[in-house]
Amino acid sequence: MSMDAPAYAQVSPTPEQPDRRRWGRWLLAGTVAWAVLLAVLTWISVRDDPPTVREQRDLAEVVPVVDRAVGALAAAASGPEAVVELGPTEFERGCRLTPFLDGATLTRQVTVYFSNGNGDEAGEAALRRIAERLPAEYRAGARRTDEGFLLRADAGDFVAVYGELPQPGRAVLSVETGCRPVPDGFAVTGPDPDRPAGALRVMLTQALTALGRPVPDEPEWRTVPCPDRGFAGTASVDTPGALPAPPAELLRPAAAPLVLVDTPERYAYRAGPLGVTVAVTGDRTRVSVSLDCHR
Template identity: 50%
Template sequence: MRWLLAVTVAWAVLLGVLTWWSARNDAPTVREQRTLAEAGPVVDRALGQLVAAVGDGAWALTGPQVERGCRITPMSAGATLSRGLDVLVAEGGERALLDRVADRLPADWRAGVRAGSAGPRLRADAGGFVTVQGRVTSGGRVRLTADTGCRPVGAGYPQPPAASADPTLDAALAALGRAAQTAPQPVTAPCPGGGTARTVAVTAGAAPAALTGLRPLAAGPPVVDLPEVYAYRSGPTTVLADGTGAQLRLSASTGCPA
C-alpha cells in the first residue's frame, strides 16, 4: 500500500507543477484568463489599425469607456473596455467605407461585412479575445469599435491625462467667436507602422451654430461641408465641427502615416 500512496502523492505533485507551469507559460484559452489591464493594449492597437484603415476623411477617436458590473461568474464581477472611432462619409457611402476598412485590416483578423436588418455590419477578431465591429449609426455616420467583453479588472485601464489646448482648436474657437466649455482631453492610439494617432476634443456651447466662419481656415477644399457639420484640414490635422447634438463639438485629429 505504501507504493500506492507514494505514486498518488507523486502524481499530485506532478499535476501541481504542470498546472503552475501552464498558468505561467501557456497562452490564454478563454477571455477570463486575461485581465482588463492586459487586454487594454490589444484594444489600443486595434484602434490604431482602424485609423490606418480609414485613412483620409473626417473622423474622431472617442474616449475609452469602462463599464463595471458585468459578471464573469455568478461569484465574480468584472468590467468591459470599449474604444471607438466615429467616421463621417457622404450619405450612401457607409457600406463602401466598411468594405474598405475590412479589406485593409490584417488578414488574420478575418474581417468581413455582412448585410443585416439594421444595415451593414463589420466584424473582425483582433486577437486576445478582442472583437472589432463597425456599424452605421445614422445617415453618413459610421462607428468602429474594439471591445474586450467582460474581464477581470486587474490593475485597470489607465485614463489619459488632460492636455493643453490644440492650436488648431484655438483657431477654430476664435473663428467661431466661442470659448471651450470643457477641458481638452487627448485620445490616442498607436499606429501599426509607428507613430500615434490623436484626437483632442472640446465642447463649445449650445448648438446649432453658424459654421461658415471656419471656411477661411481650410487648406484646400473642405472635407465635409454641411449646414451642421464642417470639417477641414490644417496641415496634417483634420478639424471637425459637429453641431448635430445639443452642444457644438470641436475635434482636431491627426492620423497615421500613409
C-alpha cells in the same frame, strides 16, 4: 348434497414500508448541499486561481490588444479624403462574469468622416475599404445584414471589432473587450506623453475662436500608436451653449481645402494632415482636431 366453504389463503402482515417522503426530503437536502458546495468552490477558484482560459484574461492583459486594434483601425481608415477622430475610452463596471463575480467592459471608438457624394454607396465602400486594409489575421469583412451594412473583425484574445454607418458621411468603429475581470488597482491610462500636441492645439484654437467658443488651457487628448510609425491623435473640447450660426457659416473660410460633411448637426473638413470635426447635440458643441496615420 352440501358444498364445502370456499378456502382463502392466509396473508401474512407485510413489514413496514420505508417512509418515502422522509427519503425524498433527505435526497433534496443532499442535492441542495452539494449545489451550495459547488458554488462556493467555484467562487473561491475564480477569486484565487489565475486565469486558465482566454475568456478569463482580465482587462489589464487585453488593453494592449485594444490599443493595437484601435491603431489598426486608425491606419485602415486614414487617407487624404477622410477625417479619423479617436473617441474616449469607455470603462463600465457591473457586468456579471459568474453569479458571484462582477466584471467590467472596456470600449474604444474611432469615428471616420468621409465624403458622402454617392449616398449609401459611399458609406458601404468606406467600410469595405477599411475591412480590406485591416491585418489579415483579423478576418475582417463588411456586408449588408438585417441590421444594416456592418463591419465585423476579430482582433484576437476575444476582442471584437464592429463598424456601422449611423449617418451619411460617418462610420463608427468600436473595439470591445466584453465582460472581463478587473485586477486590483486597474485604471484607464491617459494619453501618451509623445502626443503631437503643437499642430493640433493651433488648429483647435483657430476653430474654437471661429465658432465663438472658449479656448481651454488643456483640451482632452487621445492618442494611439500607428502600426508602422508615429501616432494618431485627437484633441477635443466640449462646450455648453448654442452656436451663433451653423458651423458651415462660421468655419467655411477655414474649411476651403476639403469639406467632407456639412449638416447642421455635424461638420467635418480636412486641411492638409489635420481634420476638424464639429458635433452639435442639443445645447452642447464638441470640437475636435485630429491627426491620422496618413502623412
